[in-house]
Amino acid sequence: MLISSTAGLKGFPNFAHYVAAKHGVVGLMRTLAHELAPHLVRVNSVHPTSVDTTMVMNDAAFSLFAPDLASPTREQVGERIGALNLMPVPWIEAIDVSNAVLFLASDEARYITGVALPVDAGTLVK
Numbered sequence: 105m106l107i108s109s110t111a112g113l114k115g116f117p118n119f120a121h122y123v124a125a126k127h128g129v130v131g132l133m134r135t136l137a138h139e140l141a142p143h144l145v146r147v148n149s150v151h152p153t154s155v156d157t158t159m160v161m162n163d164a165a166f167s168l169f170a171p172d173l174a175s176p177t178r179e180q181v182g183e184r185i186g187a188l189n190l191m192p193v194p195w196i197e198a199i200d201v202s203n204a205v206l207f208l209a210s211d212e213a214r215y216i217t218g219v220a221l222p223v224d225a226g227t228l229v230k
Contacts (some may be wrong), residue, residue, distance in 0.1 A: 105205055106133045108148040110227045111179040113220060115153055118168070127170055137218035149207045154185045154195040155222040190226020 107212055111119060112126030129149055136147040154160050162176065169184045170176035182194030204223045222228050 105149070105208060106180050107201070107205075108133075108149045108151050108220070110153050110222060110224045112149065112153050113156070113222065115154060116227055134218055141217055146208070146215075148213075148214070148216060148219045148221060150208070151220055151222045151224060151228075152196060152201045153189055153222075153227045155196055155201060156195045158186070160195065188227050188230065189224070190230045193225050194221060196225060 106129050108129040109122070109126045110116075111123045115123050133147050133149040140147055155181045159165070162172060166176040166178075166181045169181045173180060186192065186194035200223055206223055208219075208221065
């Protein structure tokens with residue numbers, strides 16, 4: 105199981121380095137899926153939108169999403185991040201990503217391999 109980002113499946117401005125790295129995760133996942141399927145080893149990737157963690161909830165990230173504000177707040181940034189999602193939420197919780205990983209690792213997903221699974225509140229279809 106590899107964790108990428110919605111940026112692994114879609115380009116976003118001002119994040120070229122991050123987008124390139126996350127797209128690389130998808131290529132790695134697909135290659136490993138080919139190489140390991142004959143051994144019944146499944147390889148998939150999970151692609152969350154913004155997650156309510158310290159990676160997003162910090163002053164540097166807030167400034168990236170709200171460069172026009174001197175000291176952006178969580179609420180102000182939440183409005184902007186939420187605008188990226190189709191569903192009316194500013195971000196998802198870590199448990200949402202964990203649940204997707206647990207599903208893909210479970211016997212219920214025993215024949216799922218080579219899949220890039222978005223957990224994105226609709227970001228990729230917006």
